[in-house]
Amino acid sequence: MNTAHPCQTVRGRAGKGAFRDPNSIAHGELMARIVLASSSPRRRELLTRAGIRFTVVDPPEDAPLPPGICADLAAQLIARQKAVTVAASQPPGSFVLSADTIVVGPSGALGKPGTPERAQSMLVELRGRRHTVLTGICVIVAQSDREALGLGRSAVTMHDYSDEAIHTYVNSGEPLDRAGGYAIQGGGGDLVEAVSGRIDTVVGLDVPLALRLLAEAGYPDPLPAATDVPLAPPRAARRPLAPLRAAQRA
Numbered sequence: 680m681n682t683a684h685p686c687q688t689v690r691g692r693a694g695k696g697a698f699r700d701p702n703s704i705a706h707g708e709l710m711a712r713i714v715l716a717s718s719s720p721r722r723r724e725l726l727t728r729a730g731i732r733f734t735v736v737d738p739p740e741d742a743p744l745p746p747g748i749c750a751d752l753a754a755q756l757i758a759r760q761k762a763v764t765v766a767a768s769q770p771p772g773s774f775v776l777s778a779d780t781i782v783v784g785p786s787g788a789l790g791k792p793g794t795p796e797r798a799q800s801m802l803v804e805l806r807g808r809r810h811t812v813l814t815g816i817c818v819i820v821a822q823s824d825r826e827a828l829g830l831g832r833s834a835v836t837m838h839d840y841s842d843e844a845i846h847t848y849v850n851s852g853e854p855l856d857r858a859g860g861y862a863i864q865g866g867g868g869d870l871v872e873a874v875s876g877r878i879d880t881v882v883g884l885d886v887p888l889a890l891r892l893l894a895e896a897g898y899p900d901p902l903p904a905a906t907d908v909p910l911a912p913p914r915a916a917r918r919p920l921a922p923l924r925a926a927q928r929a
Contacts, residue, residue, distance in 0.1 A: 711900045713893070714821075716765035716777035722884045726776075729886045730903035736765045738777060750788045754781045754815030755828050762817040762826075771822035774898055780883045782859025783811040783842060789859045798849045801860035802870070807839035812859070812881045816889050818896040827895040831885030833876030835863070840870050 713733040715726060726733055738761035748756070761777035769775060782789045784804050792798035814831040853867065854860040861867030863874075863881045879886050890902050 685816065694745075711898070712770070712773045713898075714765060714769055714773050714775045716761045716775050719778075719883055721862075721882050722778060725882060725884045725886055726889070727880050729890070731848050733776070733892075736769070736775075738765050750781045750783050750811075750813055751830055751832075753788070754779050754813045755830055756815070758815040758817040759819070759826075759828060762819040766819045766821040769778045769821040773821040774893060774896060775819045775821060776816070776889060776893065777819075778814055778823065778889075779882050780814045780858050780881075783813065784808075784859065785810070791856050791858055792860045793855060794857070795849050798854040798860040799845055802845045802848070802854070805837045805859065805861075806845075807837060809834055809836045810859070811835075814880045814883060814885055816885065816892055818889075818892040820896055825896050826849060827892040829888050829892050831880035833874055833878070834870055835881040836873045836875075836879060837870055838872045844870065848869075 706912050713731060715722060715733045717723070717735070718737040723735060736756060750905045755777040755893045761779065764773045765777065766773070766775040784801070786804060789804075790803050792801055812833050812835055815828070816831065817826065817828050819826040848854060848861070848866055848870065851866055853862055853865050857867070861870055863871055863878065874881060877885055877887075893902060
């Protein structure tokens with residue numbers, strides 16, 4: 680493992696010399712197979728919109744934040760843990776892609792609230808303030824020493840919404856399993872005033888970063904050009920894959 684400052688973003692963990700020429704790999708290896716190690720329908724939607732073909736394998740339940748580690752590194756380490764676990768069961772040459780999103784509020788990292796009371800507390804803390812959303816991404820090639828690791832970062836400013844708005848949103852049930860207690864691509868988008876950075880990072884997967892890490896790990900086939908996340912899709916395209924609401928860009 681490379682040595683890095685605890686709060687540095689780590690990229691391209693395997694050096695150039697670790698990558699094999701795709702043309703020299705045995706024909707039977709599944710080099711172009713992408714496995715998304717995530718149970719999140721938001722991440723599946725983002726990859727699908729980007730034109731990526733993939734299969735899904737659910738990773739173990741999210742691990743708690745490692746104590747004493749800054750959120751930047753924690754998001755990457757948790758993403759890597761998911762990828763390592765799933766890659767162990769995949770055929771050689773499979774490209775396992777995983778991600779982990781952490782919302783950092785004024786008091787520190789905010790996980791998934793789990794209860795209405797905790798969700799309300801998180802939304803009160805974020806109200807009228809600016810916070811950071813981090814998404815760590817990891818790509819591991821199964822049964823090899825190749826991997827790439829990176830971090831997406833966006834800043835989100837929330838409206839000064841009312842207690843009634845919080846109560847209504849919490850009662851919808853949507854915030855309970857969302858990092859920070861809101862989903863920008865769902866009803867939580869109404870609470871967001873502006874986003875500085877990529878909105879797909881806030882949703883849960885920085886698509887251009889994911890494509891770059893796949894390339895760094897040696898993905899042999901052409902990857903689609905990363906386009907921005909459409910913020911105003913047709914209203915007919917609603918849940919279960921909710922449209923991304925048009926939060927302003929700062």
